[in-house]
Structures are given as structure tokens and as C-alpha cells.
Amino acid sequence: LAKTTQPISMDSYEGQEVNITCSHNNIATNDYITWYQQFPSQGPRFIIQGYKTKVTNEVASLFIPADRKSSTLSLPRVSLSDTAVYYCLVGPSAGRRALTFGSGTRLQVQP
């Protein structure tokens, strides 16, 4: 499975855009890039998934360059409630494997 590297922590202020970058140099051809969000005392929650270029939903955008060796999760105009740990995962959408999580990025949003 492709290993991912992301910053341990980030700080931001309410109303700012936050970009969290994840490196995955060994991504395989059939791997997808997925981001999860975890609040304290809760299980992780799926945010967004992409294969290439850009994906946008009501929560976030995911930017993936052509070489797919990195990806950037973009959270527009964060609020205090976006304070959480964000995990970047790389893996196949199908196949006999489970998802593995790294240490994630702890985002702290200040007022």
C-alpha cells in the first residue's frame, strides 16, 4: 500500500481557506485518494475521494496534479467546527484490502 506523508498539525483562523497537502510518491495506477475527518471521541467520517484533477463537493475540494504523487484537500472558509484531524488515504477502491490510516493532520481553527 502506498505510504502517505502529511503535516502533523496546522493552525488557522475562522473564515480562512485551509489547504492540507498529502504526499504519496508510490501511488499505484488503480489507487484512489481519499480524505477522512475525525472529531474527538468520534469515528472518522468520509469527506472526499478522487482519482485525478479536481473533485469538489459541498464540504471540500480535492486537487490532484497530473503525476498524482501528491494531493491537496482544500477547506473553504473554515469555522471552529472544522477543528478536527484529517487523514489522507491512498488505496484501491476494490480488492481484498482494508483501508489503512496514517497519523493525520490535526487542524486547529481559532476564532
Added chain:
Amino acid sequence: NAGVTQTPKFQVLKTGQSMTLQCAQDMNHEYMSWYRQDPGMGLRLIHYSVGAGITDQGEVPNGYNVSRSTTEDFPLRLLSAAPSQTSVYFCASRPQGGGTEAFFGQGTRLTVV
């Protein structure tokens, strides 16, 4: 749909005791997994299953057993609890052909004294 349900939510065990953490999902998902999360850390995969009757080990399987007799249930058994197993345990499920979107339970907070 209830989604993924874990019981109990909290548990205190004495060293050497055994117990089973329950996990049930009502979404007919083929894939189910167990993770543990220590304070301030990420999730580590314990065991997983790709269907009834099929299980496999994850990163940290020692001290834990699993079975998958039905699609819905995936219990995790602690054979002889140790203080090092104090952690929060999460169960997750996802459909075989549904991408990498997994659904997690609310977790079981286990303390071994």
C-alpha cells in the same frame, strides 16, 4: 438504517479477563474492519474481513481474534486483556464496489486495569 453499531460504548476490564466487542452493520457491506486508536494517535488496523467466513490480519493483530459468520456481524475478541490494550476501538464497514468510503461506528472505549 442504523449504520454501524458498536457495543458496549465503555468497558473496564481487569488484566487477564476476556471479552468480546460487538460490531453490527445493516448496510449489507462485504468489507468490515477493526481499528484501535491510542490517545493522540492515528488508527491502526487490527483485523479485517472481505466477506462472511473470510478474515485476515492487519497491522496489530496480536491478542485479538475475529470471526465473520454473517455479513452483518464482526465481533472482536480480546483473549486475555492487558493494560497495553487500553484504547478506543472502532469498527468500520464499506461495500465491495463502493470506492473507499467507509462507515465507522461510534467506538468502544476500553480500559484495562
